[in-house]
Amino acid sequence: MSDNPSRDAFTFAGDWSGQLVATSIHAGHDLRDETADLIVLDEETRLREEDPFTEQIASLCPARLVVHRSRFEVDLNRERDAAVYRRPSDCWGLEVWRESPLPDDVSERSLAVHDDFYARLGERLDEMAARGPFVLYDVHSYNHRRDGADEPEAEPEDNPEVNVGTGSLDRDRWGDVVDAFIESLSGTGTAGGEIDVRENVRFQGANLAGWVHERYPDHGVALALEFKKTYMDEWTGEPDRARIATLSRGLAGTVEPVLRALASAGRDR
Template sequence: MVITERSAFEFVGDWSGQFIATAIHNGHDVRPEVAAELILSDEDRLREEDPHTDEIGALVPARVVVRRSRFEVDLNRSREKAVYRSAEEAWGLEVVRDPPLDGAVVARSLEVYDAFYGELGRRLDVVAERGPFVVFDIHSYNHRREGAAASEAPWAENPEVNVGTGSLDRDRFGSVADAFIDSLTQAGTSAGPLDVRENVRFRGQQLAAWTHARYPGRAAVLALEFKKTFMDEWTGEADHARIDELARAVASTIPALREALVEVATP
């Protein structure tokens, strides 16, 4: 188990532009007092986290990388639901020894939540002053939930990349979403074109909703869920060549998105 006192999150890269990548479920670290309460195994915890999503967004100019595990505080849920207090709040997983967690532990986890959104707001306020912007909200999802040797989940319901636009103002930013989907599909990889579809499995959650509410008419958050074909979701072994291809594919969409933003910004 990774127990840490290092920074819960980092804001890195060049924030002078209008493109930001976030990896808010990337982390595996937990505070010592949280680690003492966890009964979920490291392996099960890692399987439900989104490792390597920071690498998929690594070529986007401005980046947010979260180091803390979602099992300490889930930054993609509303504040009142950000700390898993019971199995019902964690997909049936038994997470802590004696639910619910002690209130003081929860309060300290929520301090991380508040600090994250406070700093994100300060950063994005400056970005939004310059005009419309895009956030790549990068996540990943499992597709062999029945076991390591199980068949993949059905293709029809499990795209390689699910683009969540549930809270996006599509009247204003529909052309931005469409430009991204078209560009990412055309980017191609050594395994062929990426299967990119919108709102098939996921529609985006708190980070997207919070950003859209705070910056109406300015923010276009694309909640991206990459199927874990870039790693073995049961062993955790990563295919770094595939991750590099996905990173290049995401970055390759920026020119098309830049053009789409110009059209959105033009009266």
């Protein structure tokens, strides 16, 4: 997870000939040279606010899009005008840059990544939509120990293991797809019992999910998935490899029931 400015900002992987894709748009930690030179936010805080290992949770899905750039360079889950954190008020009061606001030319080069991401993803999804309805898993993670490494975790009642965000989804049309996802992931066998999967408890989805639903109102089903960071130590960054593997298998196990529900919903339109 070290900075790697020579790597592409994002990569496509897997087989895109089907109707389901998983994206990990906050998984990245890379910065290009000019943003690395300007950033003053310490690396531990930056990593804690990113979504490390979400690309591994999504790794068994058939088609994947992984973003390698840090959200602190450009946040692809925000609209273009808000995608660069220019001031502390843009990102939870954090002091990110040596200069505030960030110089316009630096911001524009970061926004070019935002433009390229949505243009290239749009090309791929246009092909999927031409074949019929499709599903996008928008895979994220969230912190549940914000009070400190030695403090109690947030109340489980308000913090499910997996929050399924459907705020911009037409549930009347695609509700069976959402239900199929929740039922199949909840039924994943783990040493600790069923996975707690609930809808719109903490998050309802943001720009990527909304963009899918606006661009593909008759074909796109975006589920904004927030995995609670029980699969890692959010303060040290240490992963729980066994838990990540379990979640990865569980997410992969939703693909067939979700696609069956999608096909049925598509026929009923």
